[in-house]
Amino acid sequence: MTTISPIKPAQAGPIPHYIPAGNECELFETAWKRQLPLLLKGPTGCGKTRFVCHMAERLGLPLATVSCHDDLAAADLTGRFLLKGGETIWVDGPLTKSVRGGGICYLDEIVEARKDIAVVIHPLTDDRRILPLERTGEVLEAPPEFMLVVSYNPGYQNILKALKPSTKQRFVAIEFDFLPREQEVAIVAAESGLSERHVVPLVNLAHRLRALKGHDLEEGVSTRLLVYCATLIESGLDPRHAIRAAMIEPLTDDPDVRAALIEVANAVV
Ligand code: ADP
Numbered sequence: 001m002t003t004i005s006p007i008k009p010a011q012a013g014p015i016p017h018y019i020p021a022g023n024e025c026e027l028f029e030t031a032w033k034r035q036l037p038l039l040l041k042g043p044t045g046c047g048k049t050r051f052v053c054h055m056a057e058r059l060g061l062p063l064a065t066v067s068c069h070d071d072l073a074a075a076d077l078t079g080r081f082l083l084k085g086g087e088t089i090w091v092d093g094p095l096t097k098s099v100r101g102g103g104i105c106y107l108d109e110i111v112e113a114r115k116d117i118a119v120v121i122h123p124l125t126d127d128r129r130i131l132p133l134e135r136t137g138e139v140l141e142a143p144p145e146f147m148l149v150v151s152y153n154p155g156y157q158n159i160l161k162a163l164k165p166s167t168k169q170r171f172v173a174i175e176f177d178f179l180p181r182e183q184e185v186a187i188v189a190a191e192s193g194l195s196e197r198h199v200v201p202l203v204n205l206a207h208r209l210r211a212l213k214g215h216d217l218e219e220g221v222s223t224r225l226l227v228y229c230a231t232l233i234e235s236g237l238d239p240r241h242a243i244r245a246a247m248i249e250p251l252t253d254d255p256d257v258r259a260a261l262i263e264v265a266n267a268v269v
Pocket of ligand 1: 017018019020021042043044045046047048049050051179187191223224227
């Protein structure tokens with residue numbers, strides 16, 4: 001078995017708080033040690049990014065996070081020639097930096113990116129583990145410490161945005177979902193400082209609103225929004241105003257749906 005030493009243990013900061021749902025920490029660590037790329041699937045705001053930050057800090061690895069968007073192209077990941085003081089110099093993109101230095105590169109919401117990123121992802125996610133840089137003529141071999149982690153939300157039922165099987169099948173995958181009630185209460189209380197007693201009704205409301213997903217709502221309330229709501233309440237805001245601002249308005253722009261959600265909220269909290 002390969003032994004890989006953490007890169008920056010001496011500079012490690014505090015480990016971001018993360019409550020595991022199962023054996024995902026062990027799976028992540030094993031995938032990293034055995035140089036396997038990882039795919040995290042799950043709804044927005046359920047803890048994927050926090051998990052990656054937690055694991056990077058725990059393993060003492062530098063982390064480069066890229067939030068993918070529909071304009072993000074391969075060159076944004078690999079790098080570009082830029083004009084600096086009359087000279088043209090090559091500047092590494094975040095993926096190239098991670099491959100050169102060894103560390104985790106996390107591509108959040110990978111399906112949002114342009115399709116040409118497959119060209120750079122594919123040779124890095126099989127046993128070659130190489131990054132060809134066409135523009136500089138280099139072929140970088142990823143060091144053992146390098147790991148590619150990507151995430152996507154399979155809940156968005158957009159066929160154009162689905163992850164291609166040819167890409168999907170290059171990764172070990174972990175499915176994420178919102179945590180069971182008690183664990184989610186513990187997270188929201190820990191993140192916001194609001195007492196668990198006051199968090200319980202908010203989590204109950206989130207469960208009611210998540211049950212409406214697919215009917216009137218595209219997405220249910222995320223753990224992130226629950227944390228926002230509890231934070232506003234902990235800061236002294238009237239709970240009804242906080243719920244409206246953090247758990248209802250971000251979910252819908254439709255006045256009828258909004259009115260229905262407010263009714264649900266009034267019945268639960
Ligand atoms: P995603 O990347 O899935 O969109 P995030 O990782 O940004 O979601 O999670 C949103 C917020 O929810 C985090 O900032 C954190 O406050 C909280 N959170 C979600 N899951 C967990 C967890 N398992 N442990 C600790 N905090 C969590």
